Amino acid sequence: MLNNVILIGFMGCGKTSVGRELSKLCRNILIDTDDIIATNYNMTISNFFARFGESEFRQVEISLCNWMKENLRNATIAVGGGLPVIYDLRDIGSVIYLESPFEELYQRILGHKSNKRPLFDDLTLAKELYDKRIPIYEEMADYTVSALGTTTQVAEKIYNYIKGY
Ligand code: S3P
Numbered sequence: 001m002l003n004n005v006i007l008i009g010f011m012g013c014g015k016t017s018v019g020r021e022l023s024k025l026c027r028n029i030l031i032d033t034d035d036i037i038a039t040n041y042n043m044t045i046s047n048f049f050a051r052f053g054e055s056e057f058r059q060v061e062i063s064l065c066n067w068m069k070e071n072l073r074n075a076t077i078a079v080g081g082g083l084p085v086i087y088d089l090r091d092i093g094s095v096i097y098l099e100s101p102f103e104e105l106y107q108r109i110l111g112h113k114s115n116k117r118p119l120f121d122d123l124t125l126a127k128e129l130y131d132k133r134i135p136i137y138e139e140m141a142d143y144t145v146s147a148l149g150t151t152t153q154v155a156e157k158i159y160n161y162i163k164g165y
Helices: 015-024 033-041 045-052 056-073 101-111 123-140 149-165
Strands: 004-010 028-034 075-078 094-099 143-146
Touching: 004 015, 004 149, 015 028, 015 075, 015 149, 028 033, 028 149, 033 045, 033 056, 033 075, 045 056, 045 101, 094 123, 094 149
Parallel strands: 004 075, 004 094, 028 075, 094 143
Antiparallel strands: none
């Protein structure tokens, strides 16, 4: 058993902040794929996209997933919103989908002064991406939870679910 718990969902749904709370409850380590890539390349994700392009970013994400699959056990993993499109995360652990209406994500992301998400620059394109992604998230999820509560509430719901297996 790998025992990893992987948080998926669209940009702004709170994977990283819920992941922090959840890893405290589980007393394990949070791995955040965007943070690892940003740290390794010593640049923001936006700068990575600008410099190397999206397809290079996806290649890096895939090699990180291959590494996690072989090496990670008992971790909480928050992945970038595009990862479920290119990798079957069920090979790494249990997949939890943080579900949220687009309007809420839009408010959260544009509420921040600096939008660090290159794929959320254009609202129409972001909505199209959202519509395409939802069925992929739904299909991959072992468990779906509403992302609309507080970070702690969402993390506790997930924790109660994983305790049950
Ligand atoms: C992306 C989501 C981002 C980041 C990159 C691409 C996507 O992560 O990986 O900007 O394709 O949805 P978050 O979902 O953590 O914002």
